Amino acid sequence: MSNRYLHRVEYEKPRMFPVLLATVIEEGDLLWQSKANGCVYPASQFPWNTNLGVTQRQFARHFVGVALQHSTALMSDPVRVGTDSVFEFDCDSQTWDVWDGVAPAADATGILLEDQKVAIAPRMERQIVRVYLFLTVAATRVHVELRTLPCCQTTTTTTMTTTTTTTTTTGQ
Secondary structure (H helix, E strand, O other): OOOOOOEEEOOOOEEEEOOOOOOOEOOOOEEEEOOOOOOEEEHHHOOOOOOHHHHHHHHHHHEEEEEOOOEOOOOOOOEEEEOEEEEEEEEEEEEEOOOOEEEEEEOOOOOOEEEEEEEEOOOHHHOOEEEOOOEEEEEEEEEEEEEOOOOOOOOOOOOOOOOOOOOOOOOO
């Protein structure tokens, strides 16, 4: 896939994410963040698990946004990622209703996610974005609204325990 500037409406609210040296990212790729190293990768590098539904659900948990710049295999600089805006993506020809849930599409092999193509996701836990424009005529591109939450959210509770030791000395 080539670099495509897919941002369409509103402020893109970019954030910077680290990238490993050998990772190739194209502008417009759907990106996920690894919990292991904190780096981002294109959707096609997400590990496939059982079937499309399970993989989409797991991808949604790691999804951080859309690449706003490219990164070649020889670059290790952080990339700018759009996390809050409207983007345009390729899709199979179909009609779309506003607020339809969307997830990365499977590629032709059926065992990888597409970097820049989306499909309808009927279940909430698979959805990464929602349709922004109502399309009554079948279209091969769709505008989606991206509102990401911080990736890989976990609740951390810090508990502080204070121990008081009292020493009593008695005189003899």
